[in-house]
Amino acid sequence: xxxxxxxxxxxxxxxxxxxxxVIKCKAAVAWEPKKPFSIEEVEVAPPKAQEVRIKILATGxxxxxxxxxxxxxxxxxxxxxxxxxxGVVESVGEGVTYVKPGDKVIPLFVPQCGECSSCVSxxxxxxxxxxxxxxxxxxxxxxxxxxxxxxxxxxxxxxxTFTEYxxxxxxxxxxxxxxxxxxxxxxxxxxxxxxxxAALNSAKVERGSTCAVFGLGGVGLSxxxxxxxxxxxxxxxxxxxxxxxxxxxxxGATECINPQDFTKPIEDVLMELxxxxxxxxxxxxxxxxDTMILVLCDIAMVQQVRDTTGDAVLALAKELTGKLSSKTxxxx
Numbered sequence: 001x002x003x004x005x006x007x008x009x010x011x012x013x014x015x016x017x018x019x020x021x022v023i024k025c026k027a028a029v030a031w032e033p034k035k036p037f038s039i040e041e042v043e044v045a046p047p048k049a050q051e052v053r054i055k056i057l058a059t060g061x062x063x064x065x066x067x068x069x070x071x072x073x074x075x076x077x078x079x080x081x082x083x084x085x086x087g088v089v090e091s092v093g094e095g096v097t098y099v100k101p102g103d104k105v106i107p108l109f110v111p112q113c114g115e116c117s118s119c120v121s122x123x124x125x126x127x128x129x130x131x132x133x134x135x136x137x138x139x140x141x142x143x144x145x146x147x148x149x150x151x152x153x154x155x156x157x158x159x160x161t162f163t164e165y166x167x168x169x170x171x172x173x174x175x176x177x178x179x180x181x182x183x184x185x186x187x188x189x190x191x192x193x194x195x196x197x198a199a200l201n202s203a204k205v206e207r208g209s210t211c212a213v214f215g216l217g218g219v220g221l222s223x224x225x226x227x228x229x230x231x232x233x234x235x236x237x238x239x240x241x242x243x244x245x246x247x248x249x250x251x252g253a254t255e256c257i258n259p260q261d262f263t264k265p266i267e268d269v270l271m272e273l274x275x276x277x278x279x280x281x282x283x284x285x286x287x288x289x290d291t292m293i294l295v296l297c298d299i300a301m302v303q304q305v306r307d308t309t310g311d312a313v314l315a316l317a318k319e320l321t322g323k324l325s326s327k328t329x330x331x332x
Contacts, residue, residue, distance in 0.1 A: 019091045019101075020046050023053075027163030029148055031078045033071040037162070042080070042153060044165045045145040047093035052173050053145075054105060057182035059161040060084035060218075062190050063287055068156070075135040079154040080146055082161030083109040084190035086182035089173075096170050103175050104182070106189045109157035111171040129171065131158045140169060159189075187218065195222025195285060200230055203281050207231030212270055212279040213253070214295055215286035216244040221251050223283045228252030232281075236273065238266065267294055 023044045028037040047053045065081045067073035089103045099105060109132070113119055116128040131137070137154025138144050145167035146153035146160070158172045176185060195218075199205050211227045213220050216239040227235045228251070237248040237256035245256040257273075259266040271278055284295040 022046065023090075023165050025164035027080050027146070027148075027153075028082075029078055029153060030069060030081055033069060033077065035069075037069075040148050042146050042148040042163065044163070044167060045147075047091060047096075047145075047167050048139070048141065049094040050096060050170045051093040051139070051145075051167055052096060052099060052105075052170055053090045053092070053165060053167045054087040054107065054173070055090045055165055056085050056087040056161050056163060058086050058186045060186050060189070060191060064157075064190075065162075075156060076137045076154045078148070078151065079137055079156050080160040080163050080166075081156045082163070083107070083157040083159040084186055085159070085161035086176070086180070086186040086189070087161075087166075090165065092170075098170055099173060099175050104178050104180060105173045105175050106185065107159040107161060107166065107168050108172045108174055109159050109190065111158055111169060112174075113171045127171070129169075131155075139167070161189075191218040192222045195219040195224075196226040196229075198283060198285075199223050199226025199281075203283070205230035205232050205281050208233045209280040210234040210236070210274060210277070211281045211283065212236045212238060212295075213248075213283045213285060214238045214291050215284065216241070216248045216253075216256070217285065220283070220285035221248060223285055224248055224252045227281070234274075236270065236279065238270075265294075 024041055025044060026039055027042040029040045029042065030037055044053065059082050061082075062084050064073060064083070068075050068079070068081055086104065086106050089099050089101050089105055091101055092099060109130075110125065111127045111129045112125065113127050113129050118124050118126050118128055135157070137156065139155065144152050144155055146155065146163075155166075159168055160166045199211075205211060205227050207230065209232050211232045211234065213223050213227070213235065216224070216237050220237070220239070224235055224237060235253045237245065237253040238259065239245070239248075239256065240258055240260050242256075242258055245253075248256055257269065259269075262269050282295045284292045
């Protein structure tokens with residue numbers, strides 16, 4: 001995951017003469033799977049009731065976007081991808097009270113309606129109004145706000161941020177501080193919250209515990225920060241790219257290892273590094289089934305040694321497309 005900065009401009013540049021009108025702008029359109037993006041001029045319709053039109057200031061690229069292109073993540077095409085961004089409200093539809101034109105915001109790929117069973121539950125927040133499972137790529141009224149060359153362009157994950165302007169439902173936007181730098185806070189839209197939340201909310205890492213983090217990219221580093229914030233005494237970063245180790249240690253990793261430096265399985269290495277005790281929490285933040293199995297086996301070994309239940313967290317569980325080993329008992 002990395003960040004791409006798009007046409008930044010101050011909030012005062014909002015074109016108020018376009019309120020209520022179709023906006024023509026540039027967007028990266030994916031016309032079909034396994035084909036490159038095409039930069040096109042698209043038409044973005046004004047927001048309808050309970051909707052918000054946003055001028056995108058910065059957006060990140062997530063592996064999930066790549067999975068759509070590869071065909072691993074099925075969505076309707078053509079589509080405008082992107083779901084990790086920050087922008088400023090250009091206009092709002094009838095009935096919108098949460099934000100107003102000029103507000104700086106982050107689009108949410110998981111809506112927060114505040115009414116469904118998931119939203120009101122203290123155990124989760126996967127709003128039932130999300131467009132992630134059986135993605136339809138449309139707004140609540142069954143239509144899209146994007147057109148290009150006379151064709152309907154689908155929206156992605158209730159957001160679509162690879163465009164200069166997008167339209168989202170009011171429940172799919174979070175207002176942020178006006179001085180927040182968009183090129184940094186855009187990562188909160190997915191990468192940071194996924195990793196940090198995996199440590200604090202999913203695994204509930206305890207103070208003094210030992211953690212292993214497989215994968216030190218943007219999400220993995222966020223897991224490291226989450227483990228540190230939770231008070232973990234030992235955070236072992238695992239990655240085949242040693243160039244990531246310095247940043248990982250700067251953000252909280254106590255040590256980093258490269259599996260390619262060892263002849264034995266990495267789960268055996270971790271057992272040795274921990275004096276045969278194993279780790280308390282293991283995070284897979286790569287999205288590969290083989291490393292997921294390694295992480296789960298690591299926790300299974302801890303169970304065999306200590307006769308306790310360790311926690312394995314797949315921070316990107318949606319990447320799982322194959323069958324996992326049955327050696328584990330818990331996915332947090």
